[in-house]
Amino acid sequence: MALLETKRLTKSFGALTAVNGVSLAVEAGSLHSIIGPNGAGKTTLFNLLTGTFPPTSGQILFDQNDITGTPASRVAHLGLARSYQRTTVFPAFSLFDNVWVAAFATGKSWKGLLHKKTSDYAEVTGRARQALQDVGLEQKSTQLARQLSHGEQRQLELAIALAAAPRVLLLDEPAAGLSPEETRRMVALVRALKGRYTMVLIEHKMDIIMSVSDRISVMHFGSLIAEGTPAEIQKNADVRRAYLGGVAA
Numbered sequence: 001m002a003l004l005e006t007k008r009l010t011k012s013f014g015a016l017t018a019v020n021g022v023s024l025a026v027e028a029g030s031l032h033s034i035i036g037p038n039g040a041g042k043t044t045l046f047n048l049l050t051g052t053f054p055p056t057s058g059q060i061l062f063d064q065n066d067i068t069g070t071p072a073s074r075v076a077h078l079g080l081a082r083s084y085q086r087t088t089v090f091p092a093f094s095l096f097d098n099v100w101v102a103a104f105a106t107g108k109s110w111k112g113l114l115h116k117k118t119s120d121y122a123e124v125t126g127r128a129r130q131a132l133q134d135v136g137l138e139q140k141s142t143q144l145a146r147q148l149s150h151g152e153q154r155q156l157e158l159a160i161a162l163a164a165a166p167r168v169l170l171l172d173e174p175a176a177g178l179s180p181e182e183t184r185r186m187v188a189l190v191r192a193l194k195g196r197y198t199m200v201l202i203e204h205k206m207d208i209i210m211s212v213s214d215r216i217s218v219m220h221f222g223s224l225i226a227e228g229t230p231a232e233i234q235k236n237a238d239v240r241r242a243y244l245g246g247v248a249a
């Protein structure tokens with residue numbers, strides 16, 4: 001069953017159509033990657049999915065419900081969490097406080113937040129602990145976020161997204177700017193989360209994409225030009241021509 005779907009989704013900025021009639025179905029429990037050259041429209045697609053801005057036309061369905069035009073704050077509460085390319089960490093907070101705040105703010109309106117019960121706090125604290133454990137940072141929970149290495153900061157960003165107990169996790173280049181060792185750790189982490197979360201991944205590093213994805217959709221000039229398993233995408237002649245330039249043999 002598709003948990004997240006788009007139907008002929010389109011976004012134009014003036015004369016430029018950044019996302020052009022994209023129909024996508026992300027199966028529940030799968031890791032679905034979006035690849036494509038710079039400027040292909042991947043980040044714009046994420047911005048549409050998270051409600052950062054509304055589409056020009058087309059539809060977004062989340063768990064069979066039409067969420068087209070739903071603002072970002074509402075979309076997050078519905079269970080679509082995004083781990084940003086740029087950091088969303090509070091540097092002067094401890095790791096635990098960073099994830100606790102994210103866990104606390106989840107699933108409730110501001111009015112609801114003011115009326116949490118004691119049992120709610122225990123649940124929030126448990127979710128925050130679990131998120132840090134999931135990314136392997138539980139030993140450092142009392143350290144300040146600013147004391148972390150760059151790679152650990154990216155892990156913390158992921159923990160912040162996980163603390164929201166999302167149903168779909170959108171990962172925007174989680175390995176960007178990481179060293180080879182940090183990249184290995186991040187890939188292991190994403191792999192460990194597979195099956196537990198439905199994930200949509202944007203990533204430029206082809207070795208990562210090919211090793212972790214269940215399905216891959218390829219964008220080129222705003223349109224989807226191919227979709228399939230890693231093996232199918234690697235063999236696809238259109239993809240090689242348009243994106244890989246024949247280098248991924």
Ligand SMILES: Nc1ncnc2c1ncn2[C@@H]1O[C@H](COP(=O)(O)OP(=O)(O)OP(=O)(O)O)[C@@H](O)[C@H]1O
Pocket residue numbers: 013016018036037038039040041042043044045
């Ligand atoms: N807010 C905006 N206003 C105008 N044009 C935009 C806006 N956001 C993106 N674009 C344009 O839309 C096109 C697609 O950009 P987008 O960032 O979605 O591509 P991308 O595939 O994520 O690229 P990259 O891999 O470099 O991040 C680009 O030509 C970009 O300049």
